[in-house]
Amino acid sequence: MEEKQKSLSPPPCPSTVTVRRNPPRRARATPFTTTTKPPLSSLACAKPHDVPTFPIDEILSIQIPQSEPKPAIAESLKIFLRIKPLRTFTKVTTTTKSRPRNVWPQNPSKKNNAKENRNPEITKKVRKKDEEACITLNDSYSVTLTPPQSLQELKRSKTEVYEGFSHVFPADCSQNDVYDKMVQPLLEDFMKGKSGMLAALGPSGSGKTHTVFGSLKDPGIVPITLRQIFKKNDESCSGSLRSFNLSIFEICSERGKGEKAYDLLGGESSELSVQQSTIRGLKEVPIQNLEEAESLIGQAMLKRATATTNSNSQSSRSQCIINIRASCNGFSNETKLQSSDAMLTIVDLAGAEREKRTGNQGERLVESNFINNTSMVFGQCLRSLLEYQKNRKKGLQKHHQNSLLTRYLRDYLEGKKRMALILTVKAGEEDYLDTSYLLRQASPYMKIKFDNTEEPCNKRQLKTFPRAEKNKKIKLSAPKTSQIEENFQGERCQISQEVNLQGKKADPTDRSSPRLEHVAQDKNEREHIIMRNFSKVLWNVLKQCNEKLKVAEGEIFTLKDSLRREQLKSLGLETELISLKSSCLAQPCIPEVEVIVNAKEHFEVDAALTNERNVDDDSCNLIKARREAGAEESSETPVPKVRNVDDDSCNLIKARREAGAEESSESPVLSVLRNVDDDSCNLIEARREAGSEESSKSPVPNVVRNVDVDSCNLINPRREASTEESSESPVLSKNVKDAELVPCHLSSENDAEPRQSVNSEENVGIPSTITHVEAEVTDFQRDQAIQNQDDPTPSPEQVEVSQDCINSGLSNVQTKSAISRRFPDSEKQERNRRLLPASSRSLTEEMNDLEIKDIQTEKQQVKTTNTRVQKKAVSIQGQETEVPPREAEPASTKKQKNGQKPKRRLQPASSVLLTREINTLEIEDDIAEPKVNRGGKKTTVSQPRSQGSVTLLRLLTNNLHL
Numbered sequence: 001m002e003e004k005q006k007s008l009s010p011p012p013c014p015s016t017v018t019v020r021r022n023p024p025r026r027a028r029a030t031p032f033t034t035t036t037k038p039p040l041s042s043l044a045c046a047k048p049h050d051v052p053t054f055p056i057d058e059i060l061s062i063q064i065p066q067s068e069p070k071p072a073i074a075e076s077l078k079i080f081l082r083i084k085p086l087r088t089f090t091k092v093t094t095t096t097k098s099r100p101r102n103v104w105p106q107n108p109s110k111k112n113n114a115k116e117n118r119n120p121e122i123t124k125k126v127r128k129k130d131e132e133a134c135i136t137l138n139d140s141y142s143v144t145l146t147p148p149q150s151l152q153e154l155k156r157s158k159t160e161v162y163e164g165f166s167h168v169f170p171a172d173c174s175q176n177d178v179y180d181k182m183v184q185p186l187l188e189d190f191m192k193g194k195s196g197m198l199a200a201l202g203p204s205g206s207g208k209t210h211t212v213f214g215s216l217k218d219p220g221i222v223p224i225t226l227r228q229i230f231k232k233n234d235e236s237c238s239g240s241l242r243s244f245n246l247s248i249f250e251i252c253s254e255r256g257k258g259e260k261a262y263d264l265l266g267g268e269s270s271e272l273s274v275q276q277s278t279i280r281g282l283k284e285v286p287i288q289n290l291e292e293a294e295s296l297i298g299q300a301m302l303k304r305a306t307a308t309t310n311s312n313s314q315s316s317r318s319q320c321i322i323n324i325r326a327s328c329n330g331f332s333n334e335t336k337l338q339s340s341d342a343m344l345t346i347v348d349l350a351g352a353e354r355e356k357r358t359g360n361q362g363e364r365l366v367e368s369n370f371i372n373n374t375s376m377v378f379g380q381c382l383r384s385l386l387e388y389q390k391n392r393k394k395g396l397q398k399h400h401q402n403s404l405l406t407r408y409l410r411d412y413l414e415g416k417k418r419m420a421l422i423l424t425v426k427a428g429e430e431d432y433l434d435t436s437y438l439l440r441q442a443s444p445y446m447k448i449k450f451d452n453t454e455e456p457c458n459k460r461q462l463k464t465f466p467r468a469e470k471n472k473k474i475k476l477s478a479p480k481t482s483q484i485e486e487n488f489q490g491e492r493c494q495i496s497q498e499v500n501l502q503g504k505k506a507d508p509t510d511r512s513s514p515r516l517e518h519v520a521q522d523k524n525e526r527e528h529i530i531m532r533n534f535s536k537v538l539w540n541v542l543k544q545c546n547e548k549l550k551v552a553e554g555e556i557f558t559l560k561d562s563l564r565r566e567q568l569k570s571l572g573l574e575t576e577l578i579s580l581k582s583s584c585l586a587q588p589c590i591p592e593v594e595v596i597v598n599a600k601e602h603f604e605v606d607a608a609l610t611n612e613r614n615v616d617d618d619s620c621n622l623i624k625a626r627r628e629a630g631a632e633e634s635s636e637t638p639v640p641k642v643r644n645v646d647d648d649s650c651n652l653i654k655a656r657r658e659a660g661a662e663e664s665s666e667s668p669v670l671s672v673l674r675n676v677d678d679d680s681c682n683l684i685e686a687r688r689e690a691g692s693e694e695s696s697k698s699p700v701p702n703v704v705r706n707v708d709v710d711s712c713n714l715i716n717p718r719r720e721a722s723t724e725e726s727s728e729s730p731v732l733s734k735n736v737k738d739a740e741l742v743p744c745h746l747s748s749e750n751d752a753e754p755r756q757s758v759n760s761e762e763n764v765g766i767p768s769t770i771t772h773v774e775a776e777v778t779d780f781q782r783d784q785a786i787q788n789q790d791d792p793t794p795s796p797e798q799v800e801v802s803q804d805c806i807n808s809g810l811s812n813v814q815t816k817s818a819i820s821r822r823f824p825d826s827e828k829q830e831r832n833r834r835l836l837p838a839s840s841r842s843l844t845e846e847m848n849d850l851e852i853k854d855i856q857t858e859k860q861q862v863k864t865t866n867t868r869v870q871k872k873a874v875s876i877q878g879q880e881t882e883v884p885p886r887e888a889e890p891a892s893t894k895k896q897k898n899g900q901k902p903k904r905r906l907q908p909a910s911s912v913l914l915t916r917e918i919n920t921l922e923i924e925d926d927i928a929e930p931k932v933n934r935g936g937k938k939t940t941v942s943q944p945r946s947q948g949s950v951t952l953l954r955l956l957t958n959n960l961h962l
């Protein structure tokens with residue numbers, strides 16, 4: 001009912017805030033809950049005038065109770081003090097031999113007595129006296145250290161009280177007392193799964209080893225602990241679920257150079273490998289009962305390095321570490337929450353030594369240094385931990401790195417695990433300094449806190465365990481060198497098996513599960529590193545490929561450039577060819593053609609630069625066309641080769657026409673050029689057809705067609721054709737070669753001047769009349785140009801006429817050049833008959849008909865010319881077949897004197913052939929008339945002269961104005 005009423009009637013808004021200073025009884029509420037705020041619904045329902053002002057001042061005045069910190073789990077380091085009984089102090093004054101290394105601790109007094117009894121000759125000075133104790137026990141937690149009388153007089157020291165010990169064991173205490181007060185709490189935690197460490201510190205001979213190991217009659221804390229362990233394990237119901245393992249090893253110096261660890265429970269090769277804080281290969285012996293444990297303890301003590309010093313007859317020369325590991329095979333009722341491995345470590349440190357007290361020399365002294373150094377590092381670690389805990393801003397100095405022992409005990413020395421120290425001191429006045437030094441050093445350690453909630457399982461210590469785990473550790477570290485393709489699941493299973501072998505559970509709740517996660521993280525890191533390295537390598541390879549591609553592109557670019565240049569050259573040659581053709585056909589067309597050709601060249605260069613692909617295609621077509629032409633040339637006779645060349649030129653022109661089809665639509669110049677090309681092509685086609693008709697009549701006219709083609713290919717020597725032709729007629733081939741080198745005068749020179757004006761050595765062997773006739777041809781072309789000035793493009797009729805004129809002129813040239821040949825008359829006649837084509841004869845006859853009138857009007861002039869030619873022929877008579885170059889020298893010298901530079905121009909070989917053929921007519925004509933040489937001797941005529949040849953000769957001479 002009350003709840004219903006409360007729900008129906010909201011509580012009134014309080015005018016003031018009640019602060020409840022007392023904490024709630026059941027649960028501690030947060031400060032926000034203490035300030036009860038009315039619900040929003042109630043505020044909404046309240047009237048506006050009832051809403052009080054927000055008590056901000058009162059709220060701010062509330063003193064919020066500070067939340068009490070959780071009770072610190074950390075505990076102070078427990079330091080125990082054990083005072084060695086004075087009893088009768090036995091001092092060995094003579095340096096005795098080091099007893100055997102592996103000797104179970106014995107009672108020195110008995111030993112010495114036995115020695116005295118066995119060998120009384122040995123000089124010994126045993127002094128027994130009742131010493132005064134420098135240390136007195138105040139209570140169970142404090143002692144008073146009183147300096148000796150001598151030191152008090154010197155006022156170097158004073159009495160000091162050291163308190164705060166966990167417990168002080170008087171001299172008459174037993175080993176069991178020490179165990180009960182000091183080891184029992186640790187053992188209980190150990191049995192619960194907590195690891196702990198107990199270390200004995202103190203000067204040499206103070207009873208550390210006695211405290212730790214004891215003797216057979218008076219066992220130390222280790223035997224007692226083992227006994228208690230098995231006793232407790234037997235008493236507990238879950239005893240069978242727990243197993244114990246024992247491992248004992250020592251750390252000693254190797255002649256002062258380094259630290260080495262030896263397994264005191266191992267076989268012959270007891271040396272252990274030390275890597276940082278990890279000791280590998282340590283043998284961990286499972287112990288089933290106390291007898292086994294005591295046997296192992298005795299075995300280890302026999303192996304431990306000891307030596308006799310002035311302070312101790314069985315002085316320990318190493319740091320001995322005893323590990324008792326409890327492995328839990330399952331859950332137990334008592335340790336449900338911490339059913340895991342635990343480690344109880346007991347350390348018997350080598351006592352700090354002073355040289356005066358020990359009297360060590362040599363190796364013993366080196367061992368003393370190592371021992372003292374280790375003790376010093378151990379103390380530094382504890383002091384740094386104390387300072388770190390006082391002021392954590394400074395950070396914990398890592399003194400543990402200076403010693404293998406401290407590295408191994410790092411977790412303890414960093415306060416991460418539970419640890420206890422027992423200080424053993426001697427109570428004699430002579431031991432005051434050692435005792436005082438130890439107490440001063442160790443008393444502050446009482447303030448050290450350590451975390452009691454440490455992990456029961458210590459990974460670092462697990463690594464030091466049995467040798468059987470050594471291979472497993474290698475497996476865990478194998479992925480560092482293995483490939484990344486290793487199956488992670490398999491590795492995980494493998495690790496799980498290893499963990500199970502160790503008696504641990506591989507479940508995620510177990511402490512060992514982070515180990516698997518760590519392995520997985522390592523694997524991921526390795527994968528990342530491998531992939532990163534692989535990507536770097538791949539990147540480098542790609543860089544190299546890129547560089548190679550750049551080089552290849554550069555080569556391609558240079559090749560394209562060279563191809564472009566070659567193509568331009570070919571274009572230039574083609575245009576020159578066209579110009580020559582046009583010049584042969586019509587003189588007025590030459591300038592225009594040149595202009596057009598130049599324009600075309602520029603245009604094609606631009607086109608080549610802008611459109612490489614077109615140029616490449618064009619060049620490919622050219623190369624292809626030339627290749628095909630070459631193939632056909634190789635298969636055919638020399639005469640069809642000329643036809644192929646002719647086809648080639650036509651193809652080139654056609655290709656150019658196609659390539660520039662679009663360009664010509666924009667450029668009128670190219671259209672004119674195309675017209676010129678068309679004309680030249682048509683001309684060539686017409687000649688080809690004419691040649692074919694002639695070839696049907698006679699095999700010789702092919703040579704005439706060869707003349708036509710070669711006249712258009714002045715620059716490109718037709719060596720192949722000439723060589724093949726030389727097989728048939730060596731004279732003909734020679735003429736072709738000569739014709740290739742014939743310079744041509746394009747300038748209109750005076751006819752009266754000698755035509756031997758070519759002054760270069762290239763003119764050697766070339767008749768001067770050839771140049772003269774060429775000049776005549778040029779004049780003829782000029783006349784034709786004047787006639788065709790209105791129409792630059794020659795009509796077919798004009799082409800035919802001009803060609804006929806050219807042929808006639810060339811025939812005249814050949815006729816005159818043949819004069820220089822010094823063949824015998826009979827041979828000349830026979831040769832001329834053989835080489836004279838029928839078409840030439842018909843052509844000369846036609847020319848004779850057309851120019852009959854001119855012959856009559858200029859007959860006198862022809863005679864003078866013939867006379868001059870005859871003189872020239874006579875002058876070279878009697879010499880070798882070739883015209884000597886010396887004949888041209890006078891004319892050339894004269895030409896040089898005039899200061900005129902002749903324009904040279906190559907003459908096609910075919911034209912020479914034609915002129916040579918025509919030359920036969922002149923020879924016949926010359927034969928008809930007696931020739932006079934320089935000496936005025938006349939030559940005899942051996943053969944009659946035909947009327948037609950005489951007429952033709954006159955016609956030619958008159959036409960050429962010779």
Ligand SMILES: Nc1ncnc2c1ncn2[C@@H]1O[C@H](COP(=O)(O)OP(=O)(O)OP(=O)(O)O)[C@@H](O)[C@H]1O
Pocket residue numbers: 083084085106107108171202203204205206207208209210211312314315316317349350351352424
């Ligand atoms: N509390 C003790 N009661 C009886 N004897 C003791 C006691 N402490 C030490 N001794 C005897 O003193 C001698 C030296 O002891 P111990 O070898 O243990 O000293 P230590 O500190 O280990 O010396 P070191 O550091 O050189 O090894 C031993 O013979 C030992 O029996």
